[in-house]
Amino acid sequence: MRITLEELELHPIVVSKTYSPGALDYHGAEFHQVAPLQVNAVAELRGAEIQVRGRLGTSLEASCDRCLGSVVIPVERDFDLCYRPVSTMPRAEEVELPQDELEVGFFSGDGIEFDDVVTEQVILSMPMKVICKADCRGLCPVCGSNLNVEKCGCLPTAEISPFSSLKKS
Ligand SMILES: [Zn+2]
Ligand SMILES: [Zn+2]
Numbered sequence: 021m022r023i024t025l026e027e028l029e030l031h032p033i034v035v036s037k038t039y040s041p042g043a044l045d046y047h048g049a050e051f052h053q054v055a056p057l058q059v060n061a062v063a064e065l066r067g068a069e070i071q072v073r074g075r076l077g078t079s080l081e082a083s084c085d086r087c088l089g090s091v092v093i094p095v096e097r098d099f100d101l102c103y104r105p106v107s108t109m110p111r112a113e114e115v116e117l118p119q120d121e122l123e124v125g126f127f128s129g130d131g132i133e134f135d136d137v138v139t140e141q142v143i144l145s146m147p148m149k150v151i152c153k154a155d156c157r158g159l160c161p162v163c164g165s166n167l168n169v170e171k172c173g174c175l176p177t178a179e180i181s182p183f184s185s186l187k188k189s
Contacts, residue, residue: 021134022134025065025131026131028063032062032063032064033063034062035074036061037138038059039059039135044135045139050082051080052082053078054081056078059077061099063132063134069105070131072132075096076142079095080093080146081093082150084152087159087167095145097141101124101137103124103125103126103127108126160174
């Protein structure tokens with residue numbers, strides 16, 4: 021759905037929406053949405069800017085960085101975003117935005133696409149590192165066995181460095 025300046029000039033827009041898995045395109049991100057995504061938000065006009073505040077919740081599934089096993093990550097995210105007309109976009113030499121204005125975006129034309137706002141917030145809510153459990157033992161760098169499941173006996177664990185598989189091959 022599109023949030024237009026024309027409508028915002030009349031009143032704030034309240035959105036309450038549920039996206040089924042597959043409804044949003046995460047641009048090839050390395051996770052899947054595995055539960056309905058619920059989002060509640062309000063968009064308001066602040067001068068020439070569009071402010072969007074709200075909260076979303078869903079569950080994402082991704083691969084463990086160590087053992088490649090599947091991990092389901094519950095996600096809750098509050099957001100408070102500000103979109104400025106693209107005509108006010110700073111030129112390259114003045115891009116240093118103050119710390120409290122990091123979540124500033126730009127829009128062109130008659131408004132913003134709400135689905136794009138949600139998509140971006142979901143992508144941002146993915147943790148940088150995905151680990152299935154704190155003590156995940158990962159895969160054996162020599163034979164590829166999942167060390168959470170089996171002990172392959174290639175090397176004592178202490179001697180396995182992340183680079184040992186490179187040396188062997
Ligand atoms: Zn793991
Ligand atoms: Zn092994």
